[in-house]
Amino acid sequence: MMFNRWHSFKKTHEAGFRLLNVVKQIDRDLIPLSLIDAILSTAMPFVTLVFSARIIDKLLERAFTEAGWFVVWMLLTLLVIGGISLFIQYRTKLSQKVLQTGLEILIRKKGMELEYDIISDSEAIRALRNAEEAAKYNGGLGHLVHTYNELLKQVLSATTAIVFAVIFCLTQPQTGGTILKGLANPFVAAVALLAAWIFGLQLSKNQSVKIKALDDQIAEKHYIVENQIGYWISDVLYDTESGKTIRVNGMEKMIDINIDNFMNQVLPLYKSMGISSGKRILSEGIESGLFSIVSYFFVLVKVVTDAVTIGAFTQYAGAFLQFHQASSKMVWSESEVNRITKNLVPLADYLDRTNKRYTGTLPIEKRTDNVYEIEFHDVSFRYPGSTTDTLHHINAKITLKNKLAVVGRNGAGKTTFIKLLCRLYDPTEGVITLNGIDIRKYKYDEYLSLFSVVFQDFYLFSASIAENIAISKNFDGDKVTKCLKKAGAFSFVSGLEKGYDTDIENGTNEAIDLSGGQGQKISLARALYKEAPFVILDEPTAALDPISEAEIYKRFDEMVEDKTSVYISHRMSSCRFCHDILVFENGAITERGAHDILLKHKGVYAALWNAQAQYYA
Numbered sequence: 121m122m123f124n125r126w127h128s129f130k131k132t133h134e135a136g137f138r139l140l141n142v143v144k145q146i147d148r149d150l151i152p153l154s155l156i157d158a159i160l161s162t163a164m165p166f167v168t169l170v171f172s173a174r175i176i177d178k179l180l181e182r183a184f185t186e187a188g189w190f191v192v193w194m195l196l197t198l199l200v201i202g203g204i205s206l207f208i209q210y211r212t213k214l215s216q217k218v219l220q221t222g223l224e225i226l227i228r229k230k231g232m233e234l235e236y237d238i239i240s241d242s243e244a245i246r247a248l249r250n251a252e253e254a255a256k257y258n259g260g261l262g263h264l265v266h267t268y269n270e271l272l273k274q275v276l277s278a279t280t281a282i283v284f285a286v287i288f289c290l291t292q293p294q295t296g297g298t299i300l301k302g303l304a305n306p307f308v309a310a311v312a313l314l315a316a317w318i319f320g321l322q323l324s325k326n327q328s329v330k331i332k333a334l335d336d337q338i339a340e341k342h343y344i345v346e347n348q349i350g351y352w353i354s355d356v357l358y359d360t361e362s363g364k365t366i367r368v369n370g371m372e373k374m375i376d377i378n379i380d381n382f383m384n385q386v387l388p389l390y391k392s393m394g395i396s397s398g399k400r401i402l403s404e405g406i407e408s409g410l411f412s413i414v415s416y417f418f419v420l421v422k423v424v425t426d427a428v429t430i431g432a433f434t435q436y437a438g439a440f441l442q443f444h445q446a447s448s449k450m451v452w453s454e455s456e457v458n459r460i461t462k463n464l465v466p467l468a469d470y471l472d473r474t475n476k477r478y479t480g481t482l483p484i485e486k487r488t489d490n491v492y493e494i495e496f497h498d499v500s501f502r503y504p505g506s507t508t509d510t511l512h513h514i515n516a517k518i519t520l521k522n523k524l525a526v527v528g529r530n531g532a533g534k535t536t537f538i539k540l541l542c543r544l545y546d547p548t549e550g551v552i553t554l555n556g557i558d559i560r561k562y563k564y565d566e567y568l569s570l571f572s573v574v575f576q577d578f579y580l581f582s583a584s585i586a587e588n589i590a591i592s593k594n595f596d597g598d599k600v601t602k603c604l605k606k607a608g609a610f611s612f613v614s615g616l617e618k619g620y621d622t623d624i625e626n627g628t629n630e631a632i633d634l635s636g637g638q639g640q641k642i643s644l645a646r647a648l649y650k651e652a653p654f655v656i657l658d659e660p661t662a663a664l665d666p667i668s669e670a671e672i673y674k675r676f677d678e679m680v681e682d683k684t685s686v687y688i689s690h691r692m693s694s695c696r697f698c699h700d701i702l703v704f705e706n707g708a709i710t711e712r713g714a715h716d717i718l719l720k721h722k723g724v725y726a727a728l729w730n731a732q733a734q735y736y737a
């Protein structure tokens with residue numbers, strides 16, 4: 121039992137300290153300031169108690185001048201401590217407010233550093249999202265710092281009060297009869313106070329355990345419900361894309377029902393939250409009353425038996441009160457730290473995740489002649505969590521300056537092949553080499569710099585067209601124009617009032633919302649701007665009208681120049697301008713060669729070609 125409690129205590133604070141470490145990364149000063157605040161705040165009531173005792177004693181002795189000086193010293197000390205403490209509290213409150221934003225930035229930055237397969241692990245992302253939601257519900261890291269600050273104040277306060285209690289218990293009665301003297305005996309007072317404290321603690325602990333369990337349930341339900349409401353209210357209702365689907369399908373009723381449903385779950389939770397806090401206040405009151413009666417009784421006995429002065433009455437009674445308040449709050453703060461850490465620990469887990477694959481150290485040889493060759497050697501691949509391989513024994517060389525087309529039916533594995541090429545994933549079996557060396561041995565960033573990629577689901581950011589192309593605030597305007605021309609986007613961009621400085625979808629009135637085809641052309645220009653030796657185009661013309669598509673085909677040679685290109689498309693006509701064609705079928709390469717040869721072969725390629733050829737006729 122004792123061991124279990126120790127184990128859970130250790131686990132809670134190990135997690136708590138990991139989270140405080142995250143706080144340190146966001147704001148280095150917050151924890152030291154909270155420490156100073158805890159020490160100063162603890163000192164204040166004890167300073168008052170000690171000075172008050174001296175003042176009362178001096179007043180009783182009618183030594184008014186000395187009493188006056190004690191008052192002056194007390195006020196000065198309180199003024200200095202209080203002033204510093206107020207300043208620190210103001211500063212820590214401000215920091216606690218920005219912690220949430222700091223945390224969100226830290227999480228997003230981590231997301232960018234982590235390997236693609238880690239951030240696309242749906243389990244990890246779900247845990248992270250729940251933790252983020254829990255963080256919002258609990259007040260986040262700011263609340264953790266605050267609770268630790270409270271806990272430290274309570275530990276310091278209780279420890280100081282124990283010192284007072286020991287001194288109090290050790291005082292010896294000077295007068296009184298046998299019973300009074302017996303009651304004022306150091307041992308009797310110590311045992312009675314300890315017994316009252318333990319009894320009270322037990323009483324409040326039982327309440328705390330019940331309330332904590334209730335609070336846990338509420339917290340858990342609350343953030344799950346918040347998450348769901350967040351989905352319907354923000355993700356669905358605020359999204360212009362889903363707005364179309366909602367209207368066309370008349371989904372308003374379904375959304376209303378979902379929102380009502382969630383509200384019905386949330387409101388009873390708030391009610392039970394109110395009841396649980398009420399119970400807590402009541403139990404604390406009973407406990408405090410009990411302990412106060414016992415401690416006042418014994419302090420009175422000590423005063424009556426002349427063990428302590430009358431002035432010391434306030435000092436010791438006050439110290440016991442401090443002890444009692446601190447120890448009962450400590451139970452609460454401890455369980456609160458436990459609750460917060462449990463909810464927030466997935467955040468620390470996520471931030472502690474390290475890359476396992478991006479560990480290569482070899483630099484990429486810089487070559488002006490672009491002599492880079494990539495080869496797949498018996499590569500098989502299975503997606504994490506999947507039970508079957510998506511790619512089977514792929515052997516393929518991507519030769520220098522080759523224009524390679526990759527074709528195949530939906531789900532044949534073409535995009536997966538590109539993902540492996542760009543190291544978004546690593547092969548489950550086999551190796552991929554660059555100029556004969558396993559690509560895992562190269563520095564990841566340098567390896568990636570070899571590729572310009574346009575994925576089917578291209579993404580444009582809320583920034584100007586030029587910044588989207590250069591992926592930088594600093595861009596070469598002439599080069600942007602050249603790439604826009606090559607990608608067939610120049611005419612529409614130059615027609616805009618602000619040209620390539622026009623902002624894309626950033627929520628302001630001046631931003632423009634591009635059509636799918638216009639966006640695709642901008643993403644093509646982006647790939648060209650990078651000037652990497654490999655140009656990978658995954659369905660780059662899917663959103664283009666037939667004329668724009670024909671333009672791209674016509675200028676394909678000019679676009680990719682002397683680079684090596686890999687072109688994935690369902691438009692079979694695009695294979696005509698590629699030297700070499702790879703045909704994927706069920707995750708394997710079943711055919712490879714030039715257009716004419718593959719047509720004669722009468723295999724999958726010929727079938728795909730013929731299926732479209734009838735529309736060209």
Ligand SMILES: Nc1ncnc2c1ncn2[C@@H]1O[C@H](COP(=O)(O)OP(=O)(O)OP(=O)(O)O)[C@@H](O)[C@H]1O
Pocket residue numbers: 503504506510528529530531532533534535536537
């Ligand atoms: N992240 C993933 N986890 C598990 N399976 C996946 C994942 N991504 C893709 N797949 C599966 O891998 C297979 C190959 O998909 P891939 O996207 O490579 O095909 P594709 O040939 O590019 O198809 P399309 O022509 O439709 O774009 C599909 O069965 C797909 O469902």
